[in-house]
Amino acid sequence: MSAFAARYARALADVVMDAKLNPSEVAQQLHDFAATFAGSKDLREVLLNPSIPTAKRVSILDKVNGRVGCGPKIRNFLAVLISHERLTALNEILEEYRLEMNRRLSISDAEVVTARPLQDQERAKLEGQVSELAGTRVNATFRQDKSLIGGAIVRIGSTIYDGSVRGRLDRLKERLVSS
């Protein structure tokens, strides 16, 4: 990660905290803008072109934002990225921002992998236990992997809790081979 990405991320986090913006809403706005930006080659070619005057590019940002709906503070942040020619590192800055906000709000990232899609109730229960285990609020992402056969794997940071059938079989195999 570049040092400048972390700097922009911290600046955005300061704005969000100082203005008491809703972090979830900000995350959604940034996600929506990033998706629009990634999905349009034309938009990227214009906004990333330093030979087009900054004011012109910011006016195009405003037109796009009419559809995306970023709040004024987030729109201003994106305008700064355009004027500093840093929009090219948008994804990197947004990932740094996500990590920075996780640190400030004491949120841990967790990944839950299961063989089948979980029902909402199962997700909520698992997320609750993971949060208790992490000792923080948790931002859990859920993924499906049929090769687990059954059960689940949870990753919190670099710690993995393996409660999958695949994991049990692997451990059984190791015991049989080493005995």
Added chain:
Amino acid sequence: MEDLREKLLRMGGLAELAVDRAAQRMLLSEDDDRALVQEFSQSLGRQARNGGKN
């Protein structure tokens, strides 16, 4: 002695193969999987109460 080592290695290989084959054939019903996930979820809760230890 060599024979015994080879035999043990072969047995280990066969055991590995048997587990792999069992895994390929294994099909879990949704109810069984739900029970497994619930059990795992509860074990995470127990670990949390024990300070992250099993």
